[in-house]
Amino acid sequence: MDLGAFAPLWFMGMTEIKKYKLYINGQWEEAASGKTFGTINPYTGEVWAEIAEGDEEDVDRAVRAARKAFESPDWKRLTPTERGNLLRKLGDLVKDHAERLAQIETRDNGKLIREMLIQTRLIPQWCYYYAGWADKIMGEVIPLEKPNIFNYTLREPLGVVGAIVPWNSPLLLTFWKMAPALATGNTIVIKPSEHTSASLLELVPLIEQAGFPPGVVNVVTGYGETAGAALTRHHLVNKIAFTGGVETGKLVAKNAANHLARVSLELGGKSPNIVFPDANLDNAVNGIIAGIFAASGQTCIAGSRLFLHEKIHQEVLERLIDKASKIKMGDPSKMETEMGPIALKEQLDKIKKYVEIGLQEGAKLVYGGEQPTEPELRKGWFFKPTIFTGVQNHMRIAQEEIFGPVLSVLTFRDEEEVIRLANDTPYGLGAGIWTQDIQRAHRVAREIQAGTVWINTYRNISFASPFGGYKNSGYGRENGPEVLREYTQVKSVWVELSGTVPDPFVMR
Numbered sequence: 001m002d003l004g005a006f007a008p009l010w011f012m013g014m015t016e017i018k019k020y021k022l023y024i025n026g027q028w029e030e031a032a033s034g035k036t037f038g039t040i041n042p043y044t045g046e047v048w049a050e051i052a053e054g055d056e057e058d059v060d061r062a063v064r065a066a067r068k069a070f071e072s073p074d075w076k077r078l079t080p081t082e083r084g085n086l087l088r089k090l091g092d093l094v095k096d097h098a099e100r101l102a103q104i105e106t107r108d109n110g111k112l113i114r115e116m117l118i119q120t121r122l123i124p125q126w127c128y129y130y131a132g133w134a135d136k137i138m139g140e141v142i143p144l145e146k147p148n149i150f151n152y153t154l155r156e157p158l159g160v161v162g163a164i165v166p167w168n169s170p171l172l173l174t175f176w177k178m179a180p181a182l183a184t185g186n187t188i189v190i191k192p193s194e195h196t197s198a199s200l201l202e203l204v205p206l207i208e209q210a211g212f213p214p215g216v217v218n219v220v221t222g223y224g225e226t227a228g229a230a231l232t233r234h235h236l237v238n239k240i241a242f243t244g245g246v247e248t249g250k251l252v253a254k255n256a257a258n259h260l261a262r263v264s265l266e267l268g269g270k271s272p273n274i275v276f277p278d279a280n281l282d283n284a285v286n287g288i289i290a291g292i293f294a295a296s297g298q299t300c301i302a303g304s305r306l307f308l309h310e311k312i313h314q315e316v317l318e319r320l321i322d323k324a325s326k327i328k329m330g331d332p333s334k335m336e337t338e339m340g341p342i343a344l345k346e347q348l349d350k351i352k353k354y355v356e357i358g359l360q361e362g363a364k365l366v367y368g369g370e371q372p373t374e375p376e377l378r379k380g381w382f383f384k385p386t387i388f389t390g391v392q393n394h395m396r397i398a399q400e401e402i403f404g405p406v407l408s409v410l411t412f413r414d415e416e417e418v419i420r421l422a423n424d425t426p427y428g429l430g431a432g433i434w435t436q437d438i439q440r441a442h443r444v445a446r447e448i449q450a451g452t453v454w455i456n457t458y459r460n461i462s463f464a465s466p467f468g469g470y471k472n473s474g475y476g477r478e479n480g481p482e483v484l485r486e487y488t489q490v491k492s493v494w495v496e497l498s499g500t501v502p503d504p505f506v507m508r
Contacts (some may be wrong), residue, residue, distance in 0.1 A: 005307045012063030018049040018162040020201045022058055022221060025065035026214025031222070032057040039198060042341040043332055043380045049108075053196045054222035056230035059189070062218040063234045063268070066160045066187040066325060075187065084134035084284030087183060090129030094120065097206060101171060101199055103333065108196045109167055110341040111295055112332045119172045126175040129463040130183035137184060137484060141490075154491040157185035158262065159238035160501075161487065162231040164224075164252070166243050167193035167343055170200055172501045176467075176478045177241040184487040188238070189218045191228050195344055197221040198448035201377030224248065235259045239487065241313045242266070243300075245401075246472050264476025264486050267302065268401045271450065273303030273458065274412075274423035277311045287458040289409075291432060293327060293385045294459065296342055297405035300473075301430040303458055305398055307418050310411045317389060317409060317450070323383040329372055342381040342404060348381045351404035355386060358397040363399035363408070364390040393421050400429065415440065419447045428470030430489070432458045451477075 019036075021028040031052040038047035054062075069075050078086075094101070102116035130304035130462050163177040170192055181188050192200045200219055207217050223242075232255035234239050239262040244250045248508045249267040256263045273291050275284045291303030308316050332340030342348040348371075368386030371377075383405060391398050391408040398408045412418040422431060432449040435441050445453040451469045454460060461467060466482035468474060476486055 009223045017047065018198070019223070020049060020051050020198060022052045022054050022062070022249040023204045023217075023219040024058070024062045025069075025200065025218065026208070028200065029058075032061075032337050036225075037194060039195065040345075041107050042343050043107075045345075045379050045381065046351065049198050051194070051201075051221045053227075053315050054191075055226045058220050058222070058261065059191075059227055059230040059234060061179075062189045062220045063160055063162075063236050065215040066189050066218055067236050069213060070157075070159055070174070070187040071114070072213065072215070073280060073474065074213040075185075075216055080135035080137065080185070083183060083185065084131035086211055087127045087131035087134065088177060090206060090212075091124035091131070093206040093209055094127065094203070097123045100200060104202050105171060105196070106197045106332050106340075108198045109343040110332050111168070111298075111343070112337055112340050114335050115295060119169060123172060123212060124174050126179040126463045130179040133180075133481065133484060134183040134360060142492075146356060148496060150464045150495040150497050152493050152495075154493060155484075155488045156491055158489055159186060159261050160236055161186045161188045162234070162240060162261075163188055163190045163238045164228050164231065164240070164242045165190060165192045165200070167196040168295065168300075170196045173243055174200055174203075174485075178217070180478075180483045181239075181241070181487050182212075184279070184484060187216045187218075187486055189219055189220060189237070191222065191224075191231050194223050202455065214370060229255065232256050232257065234414050239263070241476075241478075241486070242310070244268075249474060260322075262479070263469075263472035266429075266473060266476075266478065267474040268300045268403070268427065269302070269469065269473050270305055270399065270425050270427040270449075271301055271303050271426075271430040271432070272307055273432040274307045274418055274422060274434065274444070275309065275312065275316060276415075276433075276435040276437070276440065277309040279312075280318070280436065281312065281316060283456060285316060285323060285453075286436040287432060287434065287456075288316075289322060289323050291385065291458040292407045293324065293339060293405050296339055296383070298343060298403055299459070301452070301459060301461075302314045302403070303400065303430070305393075305422075305425070306407055307412050308409060309418075310413055313409075313411050313424075317366070317387075320387060320407070320409075324367050324387060328387055329374075329377060329382055329384075333378075335415065339405070341382045343381075345381055347403060347406075348383060351386075351402060353385050353407060354397055354402045354404070354406060355398070358388050358391075358395065358406075358408075359392070361395045361397065362390070363388040363395060363397060368405070393424055399425055415444065419444060423447075423449045426472040429468075430454070430474035
């Protein structure tokens with residue numbers, strides 16, 4: 001497809017409203033209902049694109065196309081090495097178009113262009129990594145007690161994967177699912193967030209150009225309660241990979257259970273960031289700021305619960321307030337901007353509500369807690385970096401995921417207490433530990449109930465390392481070799497070697 005069809009259009013200095021269709025079986029199609037919905041630029045508050053509103057009928061067509069492609073010789077007979085080559089080519093194409101894709105994501109979700117550039121430039125690494133795994137997914141030979149029987153296993157694809165992707169990092173999280181799914185031989189139907197669908201649709205021409213057969217990758221845009229629910233319920237979907245909220249995750253699991261589809265869930269967190277008195281405080285403060293105010297706090301691994309040892313509480317708090325007051329808010333498309341708007345009006349309202357809850361619960365607001373008043377920020381959905389102190393672990397602002405730039409600061413006296421407090425939450429996605437005592441670092445890391453623990457760093461993630469949660473943060477893993485198990489199933493094959501099968505009714 002001509003990429004120029006997806007380039008920004010300009011007329012008399014105004015950007016034309018972009019119109020996007022569904023992508024099913026290698027074709028661009030209108031939604032069966034003919035409905036569309038607008039997508040809003042969080043910086044301007046204005047609609048900039050029109051997206052096709054898919055529903056159950058469209059999902060059914062996409063899933064059936066994916067199933068047909070899974071069984072087609074065009075895909076099924078490709079060798080693992082050939083699948084890997086397709087992924088490598090896609091990685092090369094994404095690398096060539098990284099800046100354009102980053103600009104679209106920034107317009108769509110309001111995140112900083114410099115952060116989106118990092119993500120889009122990293123995405124090819126997921127393609128290359130899983131391209132390398134494609135021809136290294138092996139079975140095993142099983143040693144048996146019977147010398148005349150040869151037994152081995154095959155690891156095979158599941159079939160059709162349904163991927164449901166959130167709005168905060170749409171392309172990156174798509175590749176977390178799509179790259180291993182395709183490397184292992186599955187086909188896929190992707191349902192992006194209704195708030196941030198454009199970047200994935202802009203990616204589609206690159207998927208075509210890479211050479212993937214029609215139907216291997218399909219994109220159905222629409223709302224979660226219609227298109228998303230239909231995808232999780234469809235009897236031809238063999239696996240659902242979902243990233244989103246806890247309550248929606250529970251519905252996904254229930255829907256998939258009705259036809260026994262596999263499910264992996266990444267459902268957010270309320271991650272503890274723990275600073276011991278012997279920590280390098282310069283590094284810790286930088287890690288705290290990155291953990292909660294990067295991406296305007298809109299990350300599942302946000303270090304939203306800060307545990308400071310009582311000896312350093314005041315010093316670290318003063319440093320944090322000073323740093324927060326100097327964060328430059330503004331146009332996310334400019335490289336000098338340090339904090340952009342909140343992605344959704346609904347999310348902005350939720351953050352405001354939680355600030356009110358924190359105050360009602362008795363926490364002390366020491367910085368932020370409101371929208372900025374600068375004229376250039378008034379049209380967008382901005383919210384100041386916010387810090388609460390005097391927080392108790394039972395408070396809602398310490399227990400519930402806010403998904404915004406709101407930091408709850410708690411204090412502790414000793415290692416035993418902070419481990420207990422850190423684990424006293426329904427979530428278990430990430431955690432940070434800041435200390436120069438290496439023995440303590442490993443002791444605490446073992447005791448923390450979370451899928452990822454960072455020591456003297458925060459927010460590091462790689463295609464090579466597994467990522468996922470404990471408790472209400474979900475189950476299953478993404479990234480690393482671990483995820484390959486999520487997209488494959490094992491077959492056991494038995495072979496008789498002697499050439500003689502004895503009469504089963506003759507006693508021996």
